[in-house]
Amino acid sequence: MKMDSRKQQVLLAIITDFIATAEPVGSRTIARKYDLGVSPATIRNEMSDLEEMGYIEQPHTSAGRVPSQLGYRYYVDFLMQKKDLTAREEEIIRRGYEKKVRQIGQVIVQTGELLSQMTKFAAVVMTPRLELSSFKRVQLVLMNPGQVLVIVVMNTGALQTNIIEVPEEVSQVDLDTISQVLNAKLDGLTLDKIKVTLLREIYYELSKHKNILDLAMHLIQNGLAASREDKIYLGGIMNILNQPEFHNIERVKALLSLLEQEELLRSLLESCDPKEGVTVRIGREMNREEVKDCSMVVANYCIDGRPMGTIGVIGPTRMDYAWVVSVVEHMTLSLSETMEKMFKGWR
Amino acid sequence: MKMDSRKQQVLLAIITDFIATAEPVGSRTIARKYDLGVSPATIRNEMSDLEEMGYIEQPHTSAGRVPSQLGYRYYVDFLMQKKDLTAREEEIIRRGYEKKVRQIGQVIVQTGELLSQMTKFAAVVMTPRLELSSFKRVQLVLMNPGQVLVIVVMNTGALQTNIIEVPEEVSQVDLDTISQVLNAKLDGLTLDKIKVTLLREIYYELSKHKNILDLAMHLIQNGLAASREDKIYLGGIMNILNQPEFHNIERVKALLSLLEQEELLRSLLESCDPKEGVTVRIGREMNREEVKDCSMVVANYCIDGRPMGTIGVIGPTRMDYAWVVSVVEHMTLSLSETMEKMFKGWR
DNA sequence: CGTTAGCACTCATTAAGAGAGAGTGCTAAC
């Protein structure tokens, strides 16, 4: 069976209608609402073909058709055409980024809120990836005898803090010496570049201060290496409850159980190719039973052209992909822009 | 009408049974399951009285009775007796705090997870109140010309960070001078004590460095004052979906809409008297329409006997108060203990 | 040969009605 232009028209009509109404679409409806110039009977024949091809399916014998996940995929790949955002929508986004904020966390939260408010789906925003951000400064604060607070500032403004234990006799002066050396040596490096050669340099540098040498190594090991996790903003869960597909509590539970587990969510987001612009994952394409009826639209935002983190939304498979893709794309650009502005010169 | 011992017994039986089954309780059931030594007819009479007094109500004519919110209140105040946790339960909590962590955030998250896992309700944990924690150290990091990262470390290990703008010509050396003075002057003070008199001292101290004086004041104003918000851990939302009362999506939405708004949640939690041990708020007592069918069991954890923050759970009014109160109480103690251990000597 | 009208057929959804069952309130007896 081959896909011809009319089949495409019919499929497009079915998907468009189903996205709008959430009800199975019948041949009559298509003939009436979408002007294909043929009778319902003809459309029925086409529908029968489309069903055989796997693009649509019937909930039960005497119902209309609904798009299958394959159908949505075909739609996303070949049929859908980007909807430009309305002036009103662009305005909302613009406004969202208008307020001047300087902390990276605030921008992340703001983006997430905006995204979920606009789309009415759950929104996910990841902070810039630590592996890709570079080292800016380390501060060692002696909290107590024996306890040191390590504060690492990355060039993205991200902070990592960590409390580690050290011998009681270590003084703040020792710590300052160490941080001085570390700052000099590590400045501008990405975390994954902090490797053996470098450690040797530091070792050499500090060899005049034999007494604190071990401490410094210990610090690097435990203070820097640990907790290199990115944070994830997740919000707008309430929104998805308004979607008719989530009137079934079981589905809500399934989705929520996944969203509450940050690692799962992370792996889901990371499965998206940072190279393509906006990635759409439909239902089972995500390979997770819990979200087999959900779709995900995500994109990476960039700083200096390098993809740094992911933003996106998760909702039912029945979503207005054309529009959601546009929103996510637009937000990604706005976010990239805002971040670049924030970090101008920090690199 | 006066409450006598038998009425109490009947009320207790109704509440106990309803908590367990979520079904309206009939006179027969009580006579059979709870050994009051009287016939269903007698119990019916008592029930009729209890209904008139407002402690129980009938969903419809031929149904059993369910406790009213007033009934729950009476139960919590007079009838319920604390259930000791089982060895198994205590073990779970003990285990939860066994893993050694040093960052306050981790303890908070751990407590929240534990609380929601055990109770199967939504858990809420507030970080130690900033107003009550005292100043430990400030670090000023020059990120860029003109941009300073202010890191304030409180004695609870809580960090506040803030990026502020300063004149371009400010150097890291200037910043170090300022932080030195600030650290000396502010050490050990609570945020609300940082008042005018103190500012004058700092002013005097820094008068030798006229050029950075304004900067210092600016720093204090904007770097310290801002963002003095406590964080709230919220988790286990999925759990409450398993409660039969939340099979109605509308209720879920109502509750979630409240929980997603952090300020509302905060005001709710702060409405609880830190003096009493465990506070129970039932339904409309919370004065919020969204949670008129929910109850809240919260308590404050303490450091050095001073209430520092709040932990608690939110679930349907039909909850096993006796047990939940015990769990929350127990967790509060464990948390207080853990925190005290963490901050031993930090004060 | 593609298209279309007509029609029988399927199946979900809705409404109405009939029991069944749970539980009450009342009354009269103990």
Place this chain on the structure above:
DNA sequence: GTTAGCACTCTCTCTTAATGAGTGCTAACG
């Protein structure tokens, strides 16, 4: 004051029937 008995009420469930949307098939049409 307590209890047994009983009529009554109301929900819940099951059945049945009617409705209607939508299909698939067939035969006719251009």
